[in-house]
Amino acid sequence: MDKRFIEEQDVIFNAKPDAVPYNYRISYKVAQVCLILAKSCWGKSGCLPIKLHMISFALCSKEAMDKLLIFTQSEYAEVPIVRFDPAVNSAVTFGIADGLIFQGQNGKYALTDKGRFFVSKIEKESTVLSAEKKDLSLLSTKLTDAKIKQLSDIWRNIYAED
Template sequence: MDKLINFSNRIDESLIVRFDPAVNRALDYAVAYGFVVQQPTGNFKLTDNGKSFAERIKIEGNLMATEIKDLTELSKKLTETRIKELVEIWEDKYAQDK
């Protein structure tokens, strides 16, 4: 997570991108439970139900505290534009079919 935070702060542009199938599975479950919806652009958006669930996790205090802290920091800095830049960096370095 530190490397992603550094990337979002423009401290370090050398980021390793990995595609973890667990993320897709988690998104499938989140959609199935109504926590997120996929928008026509392909992006995912938290629903009111998802926001409520996230608030309940925060209220617990010690549940996912590190993840909440890191993701809260990232949410302010890792914009769609910055994510597109990350994808472009990855494509330039590693994509076979450009």
């Protein structure tokens, strides 16, 4: 089974025989992670794994995305919920195996040239991941490493025992 995510000219999402929700299909998750890396983690500096999880979870609902956007814009906003989805980790693993993503020495993930080409194909298709593209354009690079550190510090102060 050597089905690649990129074919000659098109982005292909094949129908599957089992009823698996779209957001747990590896082809969807790989495409989503690549879009996150392209739109919210610019440049070769990359993206922290927690950031991938935060944004991926926020893309699941308008309410979650709205909370994340408010958190990025305010010092005293409600802390957004973060769910660590194993499908995101699998998507990163598949993306690395397929040459779309690499992990830098700083531990952050970034797109390869092949990954950027894949995202350019997704961008050209207006009906492919259209809601995700819209939300990621609103979020852009507003979720900074400093905001993620702030969130981690809040978690540590609330939930960590001395």
